[in-house]
Each structure stands twice: as C-alpha cells, then as structure tokens.
Amino acid sequence: MTKSLLKSRRDLALGSGAELFYDTPLEIVRGEGVYLYDRDGRRYVDMYNNVPCVGHANPAxxxxxxxxxxxxxxxxxxxxxxxxxxxxxxxxxxxxxxxxxxxxxxxxxxxxxxxxxxxxxxxxxxxxxxxxxxxxxxxxxxxxxxxxxxxxxxxxxxxxxxxxxxxxxxxxxxxxxxxxxxxxxxxxxxxxxxxxxxxxxxxxxxxxxxxxxxxxxxxxxxxxxxxxxxxxxxxxxxxxxxxxxxxxxxxxxxxxxxxxxxxxxxxxxxxxxxxxxxxxxxxxxxxxxxxxxxxxxxxxxxxxxxxxxxxxxxxxxxLDLCNHVAEVGARFTGELERRVDRYSSIGDVRGCGLFISIEMIKDGATKEPDAALTKTLSNRLKDKGFLVSYSGKYHNVLKVRPPLVFSHANADEFLEAFDECLAETHE
Ligand SMILES: Cc1ncc(COP(=O)(O)O)c(C=O)c1O
The missing domain is CATH 3.40.640.10 (Type I PLP-dependent aspartate aminotransferase-like (Major domain))
Known part of the structure; x- marks a missing residue:
C-alpha cells in the first residue's frame, strides 16, 4: 500500500485533524535503542521521543x-x-x-x-x-x-x-x-x-x-x-x-x-x-x-x-543513565553553543541533560523568532535521518529530547547533519 493511500485511510479512520509530523509523514515500523526504522528499512536517529527512555523495544x-x-x-x-x-x-x-x-x-x-x-x-x-x-x-x-x-x-x-x-x-x-x-x-x-x-x-x-x-x-x-x-x-x-x-x-x-x-x-x-x-x-x-x-x-x-x-x-x-545523560548532554550542548556565533539564525542554545533547545531567530538584534526556518530545519534533518521537532511560545525552538541511551556518537552524527542543514539554509 502506498503512503498516500495509508494517509487517506487514516484521515477517514482517525479524522483528518489527527496531527502528523513532517511535510512528508514517516511510516515507522520498528524501533531499537535510539533508532527508528521506516517501511523501506531506512534508519532514523530518534531525537524526539522521551517515552522510550531506556530505548525503543528495550529487551528487559x-x-x-x-x-x-x-x-x-x-x-x-x-x-x-x-x-x-x-x-x-x-x-x-x-x-x-x-x-x-x-x-x-x-x-x-x-x-x-x-x-x-x-x-x-x-x-x-x-x-x-x-x-x-x-x-x-x-x-x-x-x-x-x-x-x-x-x-x-x-x-x-x-x-x-x-x-x-x-x-x-x-x-x-x-x-x-x-x-x-x-x-x-x-x-x-x-x-x-x-x-x-x-x-x-x-x-x-x-x-x-x-x-x-x-x-x-x-x-x-x-x-x-x-x-x-x-x-x-x-x-x-x-x-x-x-x-x-x-x-x-x-x-x-x-x-x-x-x-x-x-x-x-x-x-x-x-x-x-x-x-x-x-x-x-x-x-x-x-x-x-x-x-x-x-x-x-x-x-x-x-x-x-x-x-x-x-x-x-x-x-x-x-545503564547509569543519570550520569550518562549528564555527560552526553553537557558535551552535546557545548558543541551546539559553539554554533551560536557561527550561524546568525541561532539565537540561543539551552540544555539541561538530554533536553536541548535551539532557538531560531531572524535577527540577532530584535531576536525575532523564525518559526518557518525551524520547521524547515526539522524537515531537512528528518530527510538526513534525524528526528527532532519544535516547541516554545513562538514555535521557533528546535526540541532535542532523545531516548536517554543516546550516545556521544549519535550527537556527533547529528552535528554534522545540522551543520549541513544550516549551511544550506544560510545560502
Ligand atoms: C509537561 C507535560 N505534562 C503533562 C502532559 C500530558 O501527558 P499525556 O499526553 O500523557 O496526557 C504533557 C504531554 O505532552 C506534558 O508535556
């Protein structure tokens, strides 16, 4: 069944107002640890879901x-x-x-x-x-x-x-x-x-x-x-x-x-x-x-x-997750903070463990929120295999909140993709 047919069935079965993430919705069929897999076997780093805190499909x-x-x-x-x-x-x-x-x-x-x-x-x-x-x-x-x-x-x-x-x-x-x-x-x-x-x-x-x-x-x-x-x-x-x-x-x-x-x-x-x-x-x-x-x-x-x-x-x-989260979160937040000076569209980075907010703005002087860019970034990151979303009073805060088993390596992979997306959107 095509994704668009599934979407039409969903609209009828659940009501078309039932929200879906991303301009092109994902069809997720499996999860393991920090990873989610779609129907075509494509792997995504889940950086959004806080419910599976000890990892998707945790065996224990x-x-x-x-x-x-x-x-x-x-x-x-x-x-x-x-x-x-x-x-x-x-x-x-x-x-x-x-x-x-x-x-x-x-x-x-x-x-x-x-x-x-x-x-x-x-x-x-x-x-x-x-x-x-x-x-x-x-x-x-x-x-x-x-x-x-x-x-x-x-x-x-x-x-x-x-x-x-x-x-x-x-x-x-x-x-x-x-x-x-x-x-x-x-x-x-x-x-x-x-x-x-x-x-x-x-x-x-x-x-x-x-x-x-x-x-x-x-x-x-x-x-x-x-x-x-x-x-x-x-x-x-x-x-x-x-x-x-x-x-x-x-x-x-x-x-x-x-x-x-x-x-x-x-x-x-x-x-x-x-x-x-x-x-x-x-x-x-x-x-x-x-x-x-x-x-x-x-x-x-x-x-x-x-x-x-x-x-x-x-x-x-x-898994000693309190310490793990503190350690991975601090380094990851630090890396993101270094990007505030590099990219004019990042107004602020705030982190508390593995909850990180990246505030996207149009102008450093006025701090005018950039909700459109935030949405674009979340879609582009999804296309590169990283799932984030956004929140905040002005919908301009990229929300990074992965399962707690998220690793330094996952953070590094994300940073590379994030830099690519920022470079594309700053052109
Ligand atoms: C801070 C906070 N409290 C409560 C809730 C409600 O939880 P639930 O969706 O399980 O009813 C949410 C849901 O997003 C939340 O973010």
Whole structure:
C-alpha cells in the first residue's frame, strides 16, 4: 500500500485533524535503542521521543511486560506485593517530603489528580500556571494550556509570564531584579484569585518549563516562588512528565532547577511506552485526596504497570543513565553553543541533560523568532535521518529530547547533519 493511500485511510479512520509530523509523514515500523526504522528499512536517529527512555523495544522491559501479562494482570483492588514495592521505590527516589503515590495511566490524569489534591488540601480553588504551558488535555487540565497573559483574567485559573532571561519581562534588570519581577507577577495572580474569592490552591509548573521552550530561568526563581506560594498557603506542583526520570541528568527536574515541590507528577517515560503515571505527595495529602475522591482507575496500579515500571527503573540504574545523560548532554550542548556565533539564525542554545533547545531567530538584534526556518530545519534533518521537532511560545525552538541511551556518537552524527542543514539554509 502506498503512503498516500495509508494517509487517506487514516484521515477517514482517525479524522483528518489527527496531527502528523513532517511535510512528508514517516511510516515507522520498528524501533531499537535510539533508532527508528521506516517501511523501506531506512534508519532514523530518534531525537524526539522521551517515552522510550531506556530505548525503543528495550529487551528487559519487553520481557518484564510479557512475563507479567503472561502471569496475571488485575485491577488495583487486590493485594499485590509488586505494586507496593514499585510505589515504595518511586517515592524513595524523591525528596523525603514525598511519601505516598496515586497511580494513573497518562500525564493528563496525573495532573488532574494533582490539581484536585491541591484544591482538597487547601480548601481553595484558584490555580496558577505559566502563559505558554501544556499539562494535558482534560477539561480542567486543558484549561491551563497556552493561555497567554490576557489582562483582567477571570475564572479560577491565572497565568503568569514564564521566567526567562533570553526575552526578559523587562530589559535593563540584573538577574536578581528580573527574578523579583517574575515573582511579582505570580504574587499579583495570587492576590487577584484571593480578591475574587476563589482563594489560592497552588501553582503548577514543569520543573524545567519544557513546553515553554526550556528557558534559562533567572537564578533563585524556583526556590523563591516555592517560598512565595507556601507563604500564601498554596501548594507547589512539579510536573515531571517531561523533566523526570533522568532527563536532566538528575532523577528529577526539580533537583536540576533546585526547589522542593509538595506534589510531584510523573508520566511519559515511566513505562517506556506502557501507559503509566503517578501523583506523589505527602502521605497526609494522599489520604485527604483518597478520603474525598475514592479514586479508581481501572488500568492503573496494576501488576503489569508495577512490573514494567520496576524494569524501567532497573534499566536506568543498570545503564547509569543519570550520569550518562549528564555527560552526553553537557558535551552535546557545548558543541551546539559553539554554533551560536557561527550561524546568525541561532539565537540561543539551552540544555539541561538530554533536553536541548535551539532557538531560531531572524535577527540577532530584535531576536525575532523564525518559526518557518525551524520547521524547515526539522524537515531537512528528518530527510538526513534525524528526528527532532519544535516547541516554545513562538514555535521557533528546535526540541532535542532523545531516548536517554543516546550516545556521544549519535550527537556527533547529528552535528554534522545540522551543520549541513544550516549551511544550506544560510545560502
Ligand atoms: C509537561 C507535560 N505534562 C503533562 C502532559 C500530558 O501527558 P499525556 O499526553 O500523557 O496526557 C504533557 C504531554 O505532552 C506534558 O508535556
């Protein structure tokens, strides 16, 4: 069957609005480690997918999945040692204020649980997020998406400009003043929620602001905003769906950006592809939530999730992926940073472990975003066998976020192709 026929069938079966990457979509039939293969046997270096964190078709994970499914898989209303052990291990990887966990199946669900938990614990309704974020797609969670900062916000959600140094909120401030300026934005949102009677339940933020484009955060912002939120009686929710599980070279993004959240939500990489997510918090918060909600999620907290979740943690430890990511990510980011001076279209390179953002601009003086070039580059890189995508407030940030087993050699291959693409587009 031709690709165009498959595309037409897909449009009818799934709806033509179901997004596909790249001008010429890829038909992927197999994966192994960091590589994906199309129907013609062409190999691509996957530099986008953070779900298969320990590699596509990781044999240890596949074996754990098959063994557990071949033994038993039931819902969570039975005792099962594997589930308890997995929950204990997961909270043990967090700071000591994180004690118990509620499992679910997707990032959206786990964020939903966290938001509801913050409301139950505080007895308040008001929530704050950034202006360019995405945390999932349910009615409540989806209402946090890409809000911008419209004046006179109403309702129970407020958004504030995400903290960054590349396009700062105000020019001419030193880093401490810039940090204070962003904190003032958050404080104003809290005030406005309180003034309208919603009260303040909490602030949710991705620990590295991944969907915002991985900004350079003014020093001290994360710990100072945590203090601010606590001072106002709210909870801090760290969305670790993208930043967790060794992505930053630390177990958690909040370790990399240095703050202590009250609620930690994890998803995507937890099951290496098996739907698995978790909301972890102080035992008291989890108990309050459970007492109020009687939460049940049919395919969550199952022996299958536990077995696969354990296998993923085992692989991260066996392969020493925290250190591997820190080492490969630092060298790779350094190489990319050297290109900022060589190519006028690269405005900035920001890296945190194996999450790297390359900000494409039209003009160094104005920093005008170049979304068209970013898209062109992602298509050209695909043609050369490297899969990346883009994100950020202006869709002008090349997003490099490979499986954690990505190597120095993979980085070198990419740099060669990237230089070729940049040379072509600079002609
Ligand atoms: C930071 C963040 N949180 C939550 C989600 C939602 O996860 P899911 O697609 O599994 O519902 C996403 C998805 O991209 C995300 O980037």
């Amino acid at each position: 994970v596949v074996q754990a999945m098959a063994e557990q499914q071949g033994t038993v898989n039931v819902h969570s209303r039975y005792l099962h040692e594997g589930i308890v052990a997995f929950a204990e291990r997961l909270v043990g990887l967090n700071h000591e204020g994180i004690e118990s966990v509620i499992f679910s199946c997707s990032g959206t669900e786990t964020v939903e649980v966290a938001l509801q938990m913050a409301r139950i614990v505080t007895g308040n309704r008001g929530l704050i997020c950034t202006d360019s974020t995405y945390h999932g797609n349910s009615d409540l969670v989806g209402s946090l998406s890409y809000l911008g900062c419209p004046p006179n916000q109403t309702g129970e959600i407020r958004s504030f400009p995400f903290p960054e140094r590349y396009r700062p909120l105000k020019e001419g401030l030193n880093e401490d003043e810039l940090c204070a300026a962003y904190l003032a934005e958050v404080a104003a949102r809290i005030e406005s929620l309180k003034a309208q009677g919603s009260g303040f339940a909490g602030l949710i933020m991705c620990s590295i602001f991944a969907n915002e484009g991985l900004p350079d955060i003014p020093a001290g912002f994360m710990s100072r905003v945590t203090d601010l939120v606590h001072g106002e009686g709210g909870l801090v929710i760290a969305d670790e769906v993208q930043s967790g599980y060794a992505r930053t070279g630390r177990w958690w993004g909040y370790e990399a950006t240095q703050f202590r959240p009250d609620i930690v939500v994890t998803g995507k990489p937890m099951g290496n592809g098996l739907p698995l997510s978790a909301t972890a918090a102080r035992r008291e918060f989890v108990e309050l939530f459970r007492a109020k909600k009687d939460y049940f999620n049919t395919c969550a907290a199952t022996p299958l999730q536990a077995a696969v979740g354990m296998a993923v943690l085992d692989e991260i430890e066996r």
